[in-house]
Every structure is written in C-alpha cells, then in structure tokens.
Amino acid sequence: MRHAAWRLLAAYGCTHLLPSGSGGRADAYERLLGGVLRDGPPAGVESVGLPPGIIVAQSMLMGHLDRPGEGPSGGLSVLLSSLGDSLAEIPHVAGVLTVVPACRPELEADPALLKRRADGHWILRLPVDSPSHVRPEDMGRHREAMAWWAARLFGLLGRPVDVLHVRYADDGSLALAEAARRAGAGLVFTATPDPHRQITERYDAPGAEPTALRHDLHRVFLADRLIERADLVVGIAQSDGEQPGLNTYFPQLADRAAGGTAGSAPEGIPLYRAPADEARRREELLGRIDAVASAGSSRTPTILLSVGRLHPVKQQDVLTRAWVDSGCYERSILVIVGGGPPADGDPVERAMRERIGEAVSSSPEAGRRLLLLPALSNDEVRMLERALADPARRFRTRYVCPSAKEEFGLALLEAMEAGLLVAGPERGGVPHYLVDGMNGLLLDTSSSRALGGGLRRLLGVGDEEARVMACRARDLVRSTYSSTAMARSLVDYYAAVAGSVGGPAEGRAPDRASRMRVPS
Structure with a gap:
C-alpha cells in the first residue's frame, strides 16, 4: 500500500x-x-546511439531467461534469447528488449535494470515486490505495479518502444499489455488454444479441483482481454489434423481482418555453439550415462533421453511409470534431464521427483537404470545430444518427449537437429513438423499405458530405419526451423504493427532523444 x-x-x-x-x-x-x-x-546509466529502425520488446515472465529447465523456465527462455539476438541483426530493427521479472533478492544481488546481452539486444529487468520469483498464478497481485514499472521504464529509455510481443495468457502479460497502451506501443499477442481445449476433459469428472478450474477460467478471461487489446494476434503453427483453429476458441477473431490472425510464424532454434569446456563436460556427462548403461546387464541397452523442466504438463512421472509398467526398463535406461538442484526446494519439482521415485519403487532394477540429471545449459544439452547421436558409440540413443501436449516443442527440434530419432506427443503442434514413421514417431501420451506402447514401438525401430528418419528430421530442422528464419518472419509483422500505431519511434516522436540508456 x-x-x-x-x-x-x-x-x-x-x-x-x-x-x-x-x-x-x-x-x-x-x-x-x-x-x-x-x-x-x-x-550508473549512460546513453549510446541507436540506428534508425523499430524498437521491439518481448516478454519472458516465466522462470529465468538464463536457466532453462529449472522451475518454470523452459524452451521459451531458449527461444527468446536466440530470437532477440537474431532480431537485432536485422537492418531495420534498431534494438530489442527482452523484459524479465526481478524479485527483491535478485535486485539486492544486482540492482541494474538494463543489461546488454548482445549487440542491439538488451535485458530489461522489471522489479517485482516479492521475496522469490513470482509464478504465473501469483502475478495477479502484482499486475498494476508491473504495469506501472514497465510503462515507466519504457518511458525512460529515451526512445519509444514501437512494438511489444507478449506470450502466454497470464496476469503478467496483461500488465505489459497495459504498459504498452500507456506507452503508445503496438501490441502483438501469441494466442494458443489452451486452456480452452482441455477444460472439458479436465473438469467433466466428479471430484474436479475447483481451485484449478478457477485458475483455468481466469486464463480464458485473460486471453480474451489480450486479444481484445492486441493490434495483431499470432497463432502457433498446428497440424491440419484434429486440432481446430484458434477461431474455434476465440470466435471474436472472426471479426478481425484475415480471420483474426497473422498466420503462424515458424518457431526455431539457434545455431549450435559449443560450450567453452566442451570436451570435459561431454566426457563427464557421457561417463555418468554409460556407467548406468553398463551396469548389471549382459544385454546392450538403448538410452532413452528426455529433456525438460520438471512439471506435471511435461509428464516425466508418467514416462517413468510407462517405462516400468511396459517392461521397457529391461532393455533400456532412462535419462531425465531437468529441474534445479533438489536443495532449492521448488515444490512443483519436489512433487515430480517424489512421483518419479514412486514409479520405480516396485522395481529395484528399474531404479538402477534411471538417471536423473539436473537442468543443463542449452549449449550443454545440445552438446550431449550430439555426442549421444554419434553412430560410433556402443549405446544407441532415442529421444522421447512425454508431454501431455506441446504447443511447438523446441526441445524436440534440438534433438532432431542433433541427429537423434525422436518421439513426441500427437497432441499440440508437434505433428506440424513431425510425420509419424517419416522423420520420427508420434506418441499417445494420454496415459501411462498408451505411452508404454509407444515406448515399445520406439525401442523396436531398427538402426537403419532410425538412421533414415533421423536424417530426414535433421535436414528439415536445419533448412526450415531456425531462430533467424523466425526473426525474419516476425519482423514483417512488427513493422506492420509499428506503422499502424503511428510509424517507427523516430517518426512518431521526433522531439524525443533517439538514444537508449544502457549500462556502461
């Protein structure tokens, strides 16, 4: 108060x-x-000149930008880091701001609010009056303060922000949408069919949790408000199969031009960059995995690798139970990468670890064949995947994504680019690029029993067939799904939005200094 x-x-x-x-x-x-x-x-802030062009801001309010795989941090942190770098390299983009939250302990450790990430790409830290990183379900209590801070900081940059792009239907996104309105910036919103398409199946049974229902209905409300305020709505690419388009869930889009959306910008991954100590880390990680694979069996097992934040929607617990109940543990080892250090005490991650432990409690042998690794940096994950894909290795590796659904699945793209045979969920956006039996396998992840059948099928793919599918997958990703291609697609949308709200910053506000303050 x-x-x-x-x-x-x-x-x-x-x-x-x-x-x-x-x-x-x-x-x-x-x-x-x-x-x-x-x-x-x-x-401690000074000014530097900026070239002509538009100023783009993008929000990353879930988790930590530089720590994917921990807490709520997932593929979006990897995506926005590389996308911001790629956008900044496009000639008519003057600068990119990635907006992230900073709680009180983080501000005590480092009070700087604007930090340079790369040439033309800055991290703008949004102060949040909280003793810890705020989860999406708790952002409502901070919404007005976040809107005030964002609008204020946009105004202190010395040059107006032209376009703000928000993702996820949560109170943090609505706060930034309000800040964009106050600052005179255009708003782009990436809309998805969730939680709309899941509400019936989640709550059409006795004993449904009312608190969870309230949260999902609030997200529906927030998505409607964001679409109402957005100058442009962008969809995530979906397959042409079972999933209906956005208009099914957002009928108000029918009143907008071109059906309400600007199509689907292809998401993508950055080029692989080897970590500084690549050789040491590769041998260290491979050594731990091979030690488990070599123990207690005369049969050469297959390594099943799964990477992602420890979260119920990622279903690592369902994967583990499916692996045990289907008997797949007898001919494979399961390597799960994700989550912060157990000592951090994240309640969601702790609950997931407990459920994973329960899944192997009935089988000591399965417990010995399960390896849980804490989250790795993105460079380390991709280094590990490349090493595991080496055909000269004794143990073959397959990648599995057990999520209930993936809107796109950047971790899958990374495994495909590394040359691994991958299997991913049939629900969501994965079927847009993964064709079952051609460049990977699609899995029914709706239950542990169904997923167990998919694991048996994955393990049954012969080496030559796996090699052919993996090559097709790698070629597709490298030719189509790069962060550079995504940036080039999005920048046309951003330029159109900037023009619709009055033109680029230097045209809209010639009386304001065309200089951005950044840390020295």
Missing part, C-alpha cells in the same frame, strides 16, 4: 513528498522505486 501511495503522489506531481532513492530503506525494490519516482533514471 505504501508503494501504491508513492506512485499516486508521483502521478499528482507531489514528488517533494517522496523519499529519495538514496535513502536507507530495507530492500532494493524500495530503493529503486523511490529513486525512479523522485530522482529519475537509476544511477
């Missing part, structure tokens, strides 16, 4: 009543708030 009162006083011009940013308040959040309200931009 004190912070809200300060913001209100500042809005009325009563800055003489506000504390100075240099005061001895208890935490970094208050110091930053007081400083921005009364003293202007945070200290």
Whole structure:
C-alpha cells in the first residue's frame, strides 16, 4: 500500500513528498522505486546511439531467461534469447528488449535494470515486490505495479518502444499489455488454444479441483482481454489434423481482418555453439550415462533421453511409470534431464521427483537404470545430444518427449537437429513438423499405458530405419526451423504493427532523444 501511495503522489506531481532513492530503506525494490519516482533514471546509466529502425520488446515472465529447465523456465527462455539476438541483426530493427521479472533478492544481488546481452539486444529487468520469483498464478497481485514499472521504464529509455510481443495468457502479460497502451506501443499477442481445449476433459469428472478450474477460467478471461487489446494476434503453427483453429476458441477473431490472425510464424532454434569446456563436460556427462548403461546387464541397452523442466504438463512421472509398467526398463535406461538442484526446494519439482521415485519403487532394477540429471545449459544439452547421436558409440540413443501436449516443442527440434530419432506427443503442434514413421514417431501420451506402447514401438525401430528418419528430421530442422528464419518472419509483422500505431519511434516522436540508456 505504501508503494501504491508513492506512485499516486508521483502521478499528482507531489514528488517533494517522496523519499529519495538514496535513502536507507530495507530492500532494493524500495530503493529503486523511490529513486525512479523522485530522482529519475537509476544511477550508473549512460546513453549510446541507436540506428534508425523499430524498437521491439518481448516478454519472458516465466522462470529465468538464463536457466532453462529449472522451475518454470523452459524452451521459451531458449527461444527468446536466440530470437532477440537474431532480431537485432536485422537492418531495420534498431534494438530489442527482452523484459524479465526481478524479485527483491535478485535486485539486492544486482540492482541494474538494463543489461546488454548482445549487440542491439538488451535485458530489461522489471522489479517485482516479492521475496522469490513470482509464478504465473501469483502475478495477479502484482499486475498494476508491473504495469506501472514497465510503462515507466519504457518511458525512460529515451526512445519509444514501437512494438511489444507478449506470450502466454497470464496476469503478467496483461500488465505489459497495459504498459504498452500507456506507452503508445503496438501490441502483438501469441494466442494458443489452451486452456480452452482441455477444460472439458479436465473438469467433466466428479471430484474436479475447483481451485484449478478457477485458475483455468481466469486464463480464458485473460486471453480474451489480450486479444481484445492486441493490434495483431499470432497463432502457433498446428497440424491440419484434429486440432481446430484458434477461431474455434476465440470466435471474436472472426471479426478481425484475415480471420483474426497473422498466420503462424515458424518457431526455431539457434545455431549450435559449443560450450567453452566442451570436451570435459561431454566426457563427464557421457561417463555418468554409460556407467548406468553398463551396469548389471549382459544385454546392450538403448538410452532413452528426455529433456525438460520438471512439471506435471511435461509428464516425466508418467514416462517413468510407462517405462516400468511396459517392461521397457529391461532393455533400456532412462535419462531425465531437468529441474534445479533438489536443495532449492521448488515444490512443483519436489512433487515430480517424489512421483518419479514412486514409479520405480516396485522395481529395484528399474531404479538402477534411471538417471536423473539436473537442468543443463542449452549449449550443454545440445552438446550431449550430439555426442549421444554419434553412430560410433556402443549405446544407441532415442529421444522421447512425454508431454501431455506441446504447443511447438523446441526441445524436440534440438534433438532432431542433433541427429537423434525422436518421439513426441500427437497432441499440440508437434505433428506440424513431425510425420509419424517419416522423420520420427508420434506418441499417445494420454496415459501411462498408451505411452508404454509407444515406448515399445520406439525401442523396436531398427538402426537403419532410425538412421533414415533421423536424417530426414535433421535436414528439415536445419533448412526450415531456425531462430533467424523466425526473426525474419516476425519482423514483417512488427513493422506492420509499428506503422499502424503511428510509424517507427523516430517518426512518431521526433522531439524525443533517439538514444537508449544502457549500462556502461
């Protein structure tokens, strides 16, 4: 309430009543708030020139941008990191801002709000008055403060933001949408059919959890508000099979031009960059996996690799139970990569580890053939996948994604690009690029029994057939699904939105300094 009162006083011009940013308040959040309200931009900031072109902002509010696989951080962090870099390389893009949240402990460790990631690409840290990283379901209580901070920081950049792109229907996205409105920026929203398409099957049974239903209905409400406010709605590519289009779930799109959406920009992955200590890390990781594969069996097993954040929607627990109940553990080892260190105590990850442990509790042999590795950096994951795909290795490897659904499945694309035979869920966007029996396998992941049948099929694919499918998959990804191609597709949308709201920043506000303040 004190912070809200300060913001209100500042809005009325009563800055003489506000504390100075240099005061001895208890935490970094208050110091930053007081400083921005009364003293202007945070200290330690200087200006650099920007070329002509549009300023693009994109939001990454779930998890940590630089720690994929931990907590709620997943493929989106990898996608937006590489996409921002690729966008910044396009000539008529002057700069890219990736907006991320920063809670009080993170601000205490580093109070800088704008950090350079690459040439033309900056990380804009949005202060959140919370003792820990805020989960999407808790963002509603911070929505107005986040909107205020984002609008304020956009205004301190010295040059207006032209376009803001938000993903996910949550309160954080709605906060940034409001900030875009206040700052005069165009809004692009990536819409998906979830949770709409899952509500009936989730709650059409006795004993459905009312709190979860309330959360999903709130997300439906938020998605409607974001579509209402967006200058452009972008869909995620889907197959032409069972999944209906966005208009089925958002009938209001029918009133918009071209059916309401700008089509589907192909998502993609960056070029592989080997980590600095590639040889050491490769041998260390392969050594741990091979030690498990070599133990206690005269039969040469297949390695089943699965990478992703530990979360119920990723279904690592269902995968483990399917692997045990189907008997696949007798001829394979299961390597699951994801989650932060167990000592961190993330409740969602802890519950997933417990369920994985329960799945192997009935079979000591399965327990010995299961390897749980904490989240690796994206470079390390791709290094490991390349090493496991080497045909000269003693143990063959197959990649499996057991998710209930994937809107696109960037981790699958990375495994395909590395040369592994992959299997992914038939629900969601994976069938858009993975054709069953041609460049991989599609799995029914609706139950452990169905998934177990898919695992048996995956293990039964012969080496030559697997090699042919893996080659087709690798060629497709390298030719079509790159972050550079995605950036080139999106920038046309961004330019159109910028033009519809008044043109690029330098054209809209010639009286404002065309310089962005960034850390020295």
